[in-house]
Amino acid sequence: MADLNIRIGELELRNPVMPASGCFAIEYSEALDLNRLGALVVKSVSPVSRAGNPTPRVAEAHAGMLNSIGIPSKGLDYYRREVLPAYTGFDTPVVVSISADTVDEFAEAVAEMSLPEVAVIEANISCPNLEADGMAFAMTPETTYKVVSAIRRKTRHPFWAKLTPNASHIAAVAKAAEEAGADALVMGNTVLGMAIDVRTRKPRLGNVMGGLSGPAIKPIALRMVHQCYRSVRIPVIGCGGICSADDAVEFMLAGASAVQVGTASFIDPGVMQKIIDGLEAYCREMGVAHVRDLTGQVKLDRQLSDRWLRFAQQSG
Numbered sequence: 001m002a003d004l005n006i007r008i009g010e011l012e013l014r015n016p017v018m019p020a021s022g023c024f025a026i027e028y029s030e031a032l033d034l035n036r037l038g039a040l041v042v043k044s045v046s047p048v049s050r051a052g053n054p055t056p057r058v059a060e061a062h063a064g065m066l067n068s069i070g071i072p073s074k075g076l077d078y079y080r081r082e083v084l085p086a087y088t089g090f091d092t093p094v095v096v097s098i099s100a101d102t103v104d105e106f107a108e109a110v111a112e113m114s115l116p117e118v119a120v121i122e123a124n125i126s127c128p129n130l131e132a133d134g135m136a137f138a139m140t141p142e143t144t145y146k147v148v149s150a151i152r153r154k155t156r157h158p159f160w161a162k163l164t165p166n167a168s169h170i171a172a173v174a175k176a177a178e179e180a181g182a183d184a185l186v187m188g189n190t191v192l193g194m195a196i197d198v199r200t201r202k203p204r205l206g207n208v209m210g211g212l213s214g215p216a217i218k219p220i221a222l223r224m225v226h227q228c229y230r231s232v233r234i235p236v237i238g239c240g241g242i243c244s245a246d247d248a249v250e251f252m253l254a255g256a257s258a259v260q261v262g263t264a265s266f267i268d269p270g271v272m273q274k275i276i277d278g279l280e281a282y283c284r285e286m287g288v289a290h291v292r293d294l295t296g297q298v299k300l301d302r303q304l305s306d307r308w309l310r311f312a313q314q315s316g
Helices: 026-030 076-087 103-112 141-154 170-180 215-231 245-254 271-286 302-315
Strands: 006-008 011-013 017-019 040-045 058-061 064-067 094-098 120-123 159-163 184-187 191-194 209-213 236-239 258-261
Touching: 017 040, 017 271, 040 076, 064 215, 076 094, 094 103, 103 120, 103 141, 120 141, 141 159, 141 170, 159 170, 170 184, 170 215, 184 215, 209 215, 215 236, 215 245, 236 245, 245 258, 245 271, 258 271
Parallel strands: 017 258, 040 094, 094 120, 120 159, 159 184, 184 236, 236 258
Antiparallel strands: 006 011, 058 064, 064 209, 191 209
16 A cells, blocks of 8 residues: 655645535535645634625636635634634544734734644735735745745744745745745646626626636646746645546645645545545555655756746746
């Protein structure tokens, strides 16, 4: 049997498969054994209560879905009291995802949630920064460095920086997050998109635009994971359109140490368990003793690959 154990910084996981924030709730325990997952990533919480975006918040798209949820939240106190205890009873590390509107809010929220029962903080810096006219924190290296360094000064807890695929120069953003003190990167989040009802001529989302997720964004996410892997020394966690064990293997070959599964769980709540089983079967079939040995092992013409990476960095 292949060894599926991996390490993200100082954190050891039984396998590299975990849910993506926002696509997972404790009710999934009715459909799969949460003790089999590598980690439990809980939906993002913000320092203050949020109502979320106007409805409709979800729209179907070709090979994916659009969402404009708006990260509704009841605040940190409610989260600590009512949400977190439901997850800490499992034998699986808990990752708390945090979003905030300003650099100071981010740093304070991360410090407040750096609790013994929390294995890792995932800082969702792909969310809007109200101090920069709503532009996501991770859109530029400068704003990325500012928020990540502020978080690092406030906590010694392990934390991952969740980046956005909407950034023009993802390699530079990844380097900035690493230099500022992130322990790992999550690459990435949804791609900004839009849909219109041709009968009513109105947007299908109440907030007009939203995030595209699912298989449609997989090639974009895969490319960005590879760019990040080639640019930093810290682990990269791949996310975006993963629906099968083969998808997970692709992301690992591109450079991911672990993967997060999002939209696929809406279609099949048990998909993560199937991906774990599929990874073990793949490793057995291919003679891979340790799943971690897959990371970054895509076979490349190095000169051609370097040229394409330079082109991607220059063109965004």
